[in-house]
Amino acid sequence: MGGRFITFEGGDGVGKSTHISLLADSLRAQGHEVVVSREPGGTPLGTQIRELLLHGGDVSPRAEALLYAADRAHHAATVIRPALERGAIVLCDRYLDSSIAYQGAARALGKEEVRELSLWATENLLPDLTFLLDLPVDIAQQRLVGESDRIESAGMAFHEAVRAEFLALAEADPQRWRVLDVREDIETVSAQIHEHVRELLAP
Ligand code: TYD
Numbered sequence: 001m002g003g004r005f006i007t008f009e010g011g012d013g014v015g016k017s018t019h020i021s022l023l024a025d026s027l028r029a030q031g032h033e034v035v036v037s038r039e040p041g042g043t044p045l046g047t048q049i050r051e052l053l054l055h056g057g058d059v060s061p062r063a064e065a066l067l068y069a070a071d072r073a074h075h076a077a078t079v080i081r082p083a084l085e086r087g088a089i090v091l092c093d094r095y096l097d098s099s100i101a102y103q104g105a106a107r108a109l110g111k112e113e114v115r116e117l118s119l120w121a122t123e124n125l126l127p128d129l130t131f132l133l134d135l136p137v138d139i140a141q142q143r144l145v146g147e148s149d150r151i152e153s154a155g156m157a158f159h160e161a162v163r164a165e166f167l168a169l170a171e172a173d174p175q176r177w178r179v180l181d182v183r184e185d186i187e188t189v190s191a192q193i194h195e196h197v198r199e200l201l202a203p
Pocket of ligand 1: 012039040068093094095096098102103151152
């Protein structure tokens, strides 16, 4: 596949979408085809799954894991792989590491099982580069605006477990992950992201 697949991970309220759109703008200005997407909800089917997951009422933990995996399977097959095959750069707001952190660790469904589920769902499609936008949970919670969805309102211990698992995933695979401290201002973090992506794209 000719393209590059870059994912952005982190807890709720860490500012992923701001950095994705800054990066997308500058890559487009350099002449790249850029596809910006997100999980859950990067496809028409995914939009409906997202609604069920976040605003549809009670969802049991295993059903939750399967719904995120179903969203990912359809997204990988119909959006991400075709874009990579065209040579595009795909920037995705959350991907399988979110399932490992939220469902595998915080919901305690088993990190390895949840990873395997997502790898099966995507036929082993892994990102080339993953940014962890890291922020202490109390600061992240203060940054959230509007009414909380089902996951956002899961409580401090849940979100601490999510953060700890993201940090552990990043530490275990420094080749793929770059950890960014987003207490720094937006310009500083954005410059770091641009530098890492420049290295990835360098011939
Ligand atoms: P997102 O749209 O990124 O929300 P936000 O913009 O508030 O960060 O993700 C929606 C929620 O879904 C978020 O709370 C994290 C959760 N999530 C999982 O629990 N598992 C997953 O596999 C994914 C992709 C998201």
